[in-house]
């Protein structure tokens with residue numbers, strides 16, 4: 180029986196898809212409805228379940244991750260747990276299966292995982308869960324504004340945008356991040372940090388994602404503004420800009436045809452795995468490694484420029 184930073188590897192499932200597999204096999208046509216489920220994806224994404232090795236970089240810290248049930252959020256939750264942090268994750272009630280799976284991996288690493296189901300577009304709920312996360316974890320050190328919605332199952336760009344789509348995208352990606360940050364500031368102090376999950380779409384927007392791309396640009400702008408405002412309090416604020424990553428968001432919101440060539444237009448020629456994002460969040464969240472890093476963006480894009 181092997182151990183990986185204290186977590187037993189005796190009874191693991193089939194190995195997850197590797198980045199190399201995605202490069203050689205590509206992604207078959209498939210479709211889901213939002214918010215999307217990991218179990219319905221082919222191939223299954225890799226969240227670092229069998230590969231991420233911690234080294235105590237976040238020992239004793241408490242992290243709140245919105246959208247921590249699946250995709251990038253799950254990979255970050257697993258990595259944070261193996262780095263010694265307890266985590267709380269927010270997600271939609273219909274994602275309970277994914278949230279339970281994330282919790283299992285966090286607990287295998289010997290850390291606590293607080294589950295906070297509910298819709299972050301509801302202001303009262305959104306504010307309440309930040310405080311519940313802090314209460315149940317016994318404090319908060321890192322807040323990751325990661326939950327988002329996008330919609331590309333439309334005919335064209337601006338002329339296809341429906342008001343209900345716009346509302347869902349703006350409320351999830353902008354309002355919820357503002358409310359979350361406001362509440363989080365009641366708990367964060369010197370050495371703590373906030374990380375926004377922005378996107379390559381902030382730099383190089385796709386026509387069909389015009390509303391989503393605008394929110395991702397706004398998140399970067401907020402991160403820079405907040406870094407200036409919160410620097411004097413010793414709180415760092417940064418963003419990660421992922422490129423095309425194989426997560427439930429993609430089959431749930433992109434057309435099936437779009438998925439077959441997903442990520443092939445990057446210099447590295449393939450989509451990224453959620454696992455490949457986690458080290459960026461570990462670095463930015465670490466009060467020692469990133470002690471002088473604030474107001475910046477870390478691109479994890481397969482080679483697409485973020486400047």
Ligand code: NAD
Pocket residue numbers: 214215245246247248249250251252269270271274297298299300324325326327328351376377378379380420421422423424425426427428429
């Ligand atoms: P994902 O579907 O695994 O995660 C998104 C999560 O957002 C969902 O799991 C869900 O829990 C949460 N969410 C959405 N609406 C919500 C609501 N109203 N209330 C509560 N939770 C809600 O997909 P992902 O790709 O890991 O997305 C994580 C982040 O990465 C997002 O901010 C996304 O914009 C960003 N991103 C993704 C890609 C990509 O190619 N996958 C690229 C760039 C940026």
Ligand code: MG
Pocket residue numbers: 214215248249250270274277427
């Ligand atoms: Mg999910």
